[in-house]
Amino acid sequence: MCVRRNTEDFKDRYSIDHNTEDRYFTIDANTGTIKTAKVFDREETPWYNITVAASEIDSPGLLSHVPVEIKILDVNDNPPELARDYDVIVCENAKPNQ
Numbered sequence: 001m002c003v004r005r006n007t008e009d010f011k012d013r014y015s016i017d018h019n020t021e022d023r024y025f026t027i028d029a030n031t032g033t034i035k036t037a038k039v040f041d042r043e044e045t046p047w048y049n050i051t052v053a054a055s056e057i058d059s060p061g062l063l064s065h066v067p068v069e070i071k072i073l074d075v076n077d078n079p080p081e082l083a084r085d086y087d088v089i090v091c092e093n094a095k096p097n098q
Contacts, residue, residue, distance in 0.1 A: 011056065011057040011058065012032070012054050012055065012056055012057070013029055013030070013054070013055050013056070013057055013060075014027050014028065014029055014030075014031075014032040014052060014053070014054050015027060015029060015052070015053045016034075016050055016051070016052055016053070017050070017051035017052070017053055017065065019051075023037060023038075024036065024037055024038050024040070024048055024050075025037055025048070025050055025070070027052065032052070032054070034050075034052070034068070034070075040072045041077075042072040042073065042074045042075070043074075043078075045072065046071065046072055047069060047070065047071055047072065048069075048070040048072070049067060049068070049069055049070075050067075050068050050070065051065050051066065051067055051068070052065070052066050052068050053065050053066075054066070
């Protein structure tokens with residue numbers, strides 16, 4: 001994700017407000033590219049909300065804060081679990097879908 005402007009006339013500086021975030025992400029101060037800093041578990045926390053601050057290098061008093069919502073996508077990292085044990089019998093000459 002990049003929050004950089006598409007012009008070379010302005011030089012911006014980006015940061016993450018760490019009062020709203022527990023250092024799960026880092027941001028490139030020059031480009032605004034947000035990267036992960038930790039391993040995530042979607043079952044534990046499916047969304048993160050951070051605040052990105054942007055300011056002009058030549059005018060640091062011009063400061064904007066933007067809320068950013070980050071959705072963690074699910075990866076099949078846990079084996080399936082059945083509610084109880086099952087005994088299954090299959091004949092050796094069984095055909096598919098039998």
